[in-house]
Amino acid sequence: MNQLDVRLPMGLLFLLLGLILVGYGLAADPVIYAEHSLGQNVNVRWGAIFSLFGIAMLILAARAKKSTPQD
Amino acid sequence: MCMNFCTPLAAVVLDLAGVDYLILALYFAFVLGIGWVLRKHQKTSTDFFESGRSLPAWICALGFIGANLGAQEVMGMAASGAKYGIATSHFYWVGAIPAMVFVGIFMMPFYYGSKARSVPEYLKLRFDEKTRTFNALSFAFMTVFSSGISMFALAKLLNAVLSWNFDACILISGLVVLIYIYSGGLTSAIYNEVLQFFLIVLGFLPLVLLGLKDIGGWDGLMKNLDSYSVAKGMPGAWSHSWKYMGDAHANPIGIEWFGLIAGLGFVLSFGYWCTDFLVIQRAMAAKNMNSARRTPLIAAIPKMLFPALVILPGMLAIALYQKGGSAHIALPIAPDGTPDYNMVVPALLSKYFPHGMLGIGLTALMASFMSGMAGNVTAFNTVWTYDLYQRWFKPDASDAHLIKVGRATTVVGLLISAACAYAAANFNNIMDMLQLVFGFVNAPLFAIFLLGMFWRRATGHGAFFGLLIGTITAVLFQGCTLPQGETASILKGGWLSVQHTFVSSMAQNFWMAIFAFTGCFAGTLFISLATAPNRTDAELRGLVYSLTEKVKDHHETPWYARPATLGIIVLALTLGLNVIFW
Numbered sequence: 001m002n003q004l005d006v007r008l009p010m011g012l013l014f015l016l017l018g019l020i021l022v023g024y025g026l027a028a029d030p031v032i033y034a035e036h037s038l039g040q041n042v043n044v045r046w047g048a049i050f051s052l053f054g055i056a057m058l059i060l061a062a063r064a065k066k067s068t069p070q071d
Numbered sequence: 072m073c074m075n076f077c078t079p080l081a082a083v084v085l086d087l088a089g090v091d092y093l094i095l096a097l098y099f100a101f102v103l104g105i106g107w108v109l110r111k112h113q114k115t116s117t118d119f120f121e122s123g124r125s126l127p128a129w130i131c132a133l134g135f136i137g138a139n140l141g142a143q144e145v146m147g148m149a150a151s152g153a154k155y156g157i158a159t160s161h162f163y164w165v166g167a168i169p170a171m172v173f174v175g176i177f178m179m180p181f182y183y184g185s186k187a188r189s190v191p192e193y194l195k196l197r198f199d200e201k202t203r204t205f206n207a208l209s210f211a212f213m214t215v216f217s218s219g220i221s222m223f224a225l226a227k228l229l230n231a232v233l234s235w236n237f238d239a240c241i242l243i244s245g246l247v248v249l250i251y252i253y254s255g256g257l258t259s260a261i262y263n264e265v266l267q268f269f270l271i272v273l274g275f276l277p278l279v280l281l282g283l284k285d286i287g288g289w290d291g292l293m294k295n296l297d298s299y300s301v302a303k304g305m306p307g308a309w310s311h312s313w314k315y316m317g318d319a320h321a322n323p324i325g326i327e328w329f330g331l332i333a334g335l336g337f338v339l340s341f342g343y344w345c346t347d348f349l350v351i352q353r354a355m356a357a358k359n360m361n362s363a364r365r366t367p368l369i370a371a372i373p374k375m376l377f378p379a380l381v382i383l384p385g386m387l388a389i390a391l392y393q394k395g396g397s398a399h400i401a402l403p404i405a406p407d408g409t410p411d412y413n414m415v416v417p418a419l420l421s422k423y424f425p426h427g428m429l430g431i432g433l434t435a436l437m438a439s440f441m442s443g444m445a446g447n448v449t450a451f452n453t454v455w456t457y458d459l460y461q462r463w464f465k466p467d468a469s470d471a472h473l474i475k476v477g478r479a480t481t482v483v484g485l486l487i488s489a490a491c492a493y494a495a496a497n498f499n500n501i502m503d504m505l506q507l508v509f510g511f512v513n514a515p516l517f518a519i520f521l522l523g524m525f526w527r528r529a530t531g532h533g534a535f536f537g538l539l540i541g542t543i544t545a546v547l548f549q550g551c552t553l554p555q556g557e558t559a560s561i562l563k564g565g566w567l568s569v570q571h572t573f574v575s576s577m578a579q580n581f582w583m584a585i586f587a588f589t590g591c592f593a594g595t596l597f598i599s600l601a602t603a604p605n606r607t608d609a610e611l612r613g614l615v616y617s618l619t620e621k622v623k624d625h626h627e628t629p630w631y632a633r634p635a636t637l638g639i640i641v642l643a644l645t646l647g648l649n650v651i652f653w
Contacts, residue, residue, distance in 0.1 A: 013101045024427045032425040043427040
């Protein structure tokens with residue numbers, strides 16, 4: 001059964017979520033970080049981590065597709 | 072329809088911004104999209120109910136753990152972390168890992184190798200039809216009930232912290248799960264469990280890190296927990312897992328080491344991880360025997376680290392509560408006047424996550440509820456279709472017909488879940504009662520699997536009546552015992568006559584399991600010896616240890632992919648964690 005590689009949607013989702021977090025983190029008023037996350041811009045930091053994870057998943061999915069013989 | 076809990080009880084209120092809604096919407100789009108893409112691959116009933124037995128071990132492993140990573144795990148374990156401290160890790164390092172290793176190494180060869188499509192079907196092959204039907208019926212009821220509880224808990228939570236409409240929450244959560252299971256079957260459920268797993272891990276990790284930083288690191292956490300435990304009259308009990316297990320009065324769980332190991336670590340843990348089709352179904356979807364055996368073993372690695380993610384928030388909440396000042400955390404008050412520990416995770420989300428990460432945290436929380444629902448619904452549709460419908464109503468059903476029934480069952484299963492959710496909202500005692508009944512039925516279950524797999528003389532009559540004896544033993548035990556401070560009642564116990572009082576209801580539960588298992592084991596043993604074997608040795612080949620050729624690893628299999636090696640590594644790491652947090 002030639003199914004969808006789960007790393008593909010997962011990579012896309014995490015990359016998009018990461019980009020949204022980074023974008024919002026850079027644009028939002030810094031006061032929200034003082035109120036909530038001990039002054040740390042968690043949106044940018046974790047957005048970057050989400051993006052990196054998403055990219056890693058996409059690379060793994062692409063490599064798996066390359067190494068699988070096509071019908 | 073507005074329930075009595077429509078008035079928010081909680082002091083915790085989450086205020087969402089556009090970016091949080093965008094994150095939620097994106098997640099739901101992907102969840103539904105996965106089901107939509109997978110729909111064209113559902114050509115046979117094996118595809119729909121068993122993922123075509125085609126998935127690699129790592130996906131099955133994350134599905135195995137994701138199906139179990141429901142709301143009870145995320146919010147319930149955080150609550151237990153607050154109530155019991157590090158000792159809550161016993162539910163992982165004693166109450167899960169050893170059983171996961173056992174099922175991977177010793178039991179999976181029978182489940183996967185027998186080609187049974189479900190756990191009840193294995194019971195039919197090994198014992199007889201009545202044992203299968205008994206197990207299938209109780210399992211089917213239990214899964215839709217559990218799915219309904221998840222649905223109710225999600226709707227209640229969203230109603231309380233976001234003021235979302237209760238009915239709309241039930242409808243939307245049910246519809247989302249319905250659409251992705253209806254279209255993509257088990258594969259869709261497992262893929263979403265994998266997605267949910269990573270979302271929960273990456274979504275909650277920053278919460279724990281921020282909490283730890285706020286409290287002054289690990290040392291600050293321990294210092295505040297020690298002050299808290301002194302105030303509670305159990306010095307040190309919140310910061311050690313084993314040190315105070317010698318006496319049930321010296322630890323907050325209220326159980327001594329023997330009851331913990333035998334009740335939780337053996338009977339309940341092995342009963343769940345080794346026999347519950349909800350998790351076994353994920354391993355049976357694997358592409359080959361080696362992958363099926365490695366599924367629970369790979370799953371055991373993140374599982375042993377989960378206390379850091381789900382228990383630590385509860386411990387942090389208590390420590391922050393103890394510390395007070397700027398680090399103070401506001402927990403709502405439960406009806407009994409104590410802090411509502413079930414609200415620990417939403418309270419921490421509200422405290423530490425600004426908009427953006429708040430959307431991620433809330434999505435992770437909703438993902439945990441939905442993975443719990445989906446896991447139960449996929450197990451329910453398989454057991455209903457194969458073990459009840461095909462067996463009793465249409466034995467000659469075509470493959471296409473079985474897929475149709477499976478899809479219809481998914482709809483019906485979610486409708487029953489919704490009915491259970493409303494019943495839970497209106498009649499809390501009925502839900503507690505049902506949970507008690509399931510406890511009676513489940514407690515003895517592992518005994519018949521153990522005897523069935525490792526003793527060829529065990530018979531169908533022995534297993535069936537052994538189960539009944541075990542269940543009756545559980546009922547009688549509960550009727551004769553009572554937790555301290557409780558009044559005798561059907562729900563709490565002692566309704567026959569109070570012969571023994573336990574320090575806690577947890578201790579009563581663990582000891583009930585020990586008695587039920589013993590009753591079932593002895594009953595199955597004696598009745599089997601008194602009745603004629605109903606299976607020949609040829610029929611038992613592949614189902615019983617002594618009559619089955621041992622699974623040998625291919626000589627090219629690397630050491631890290633060998634189940635026995637993996638099992639030893641997992642057990643050694645778990646032992647290490649127990650020693651470190653002694």
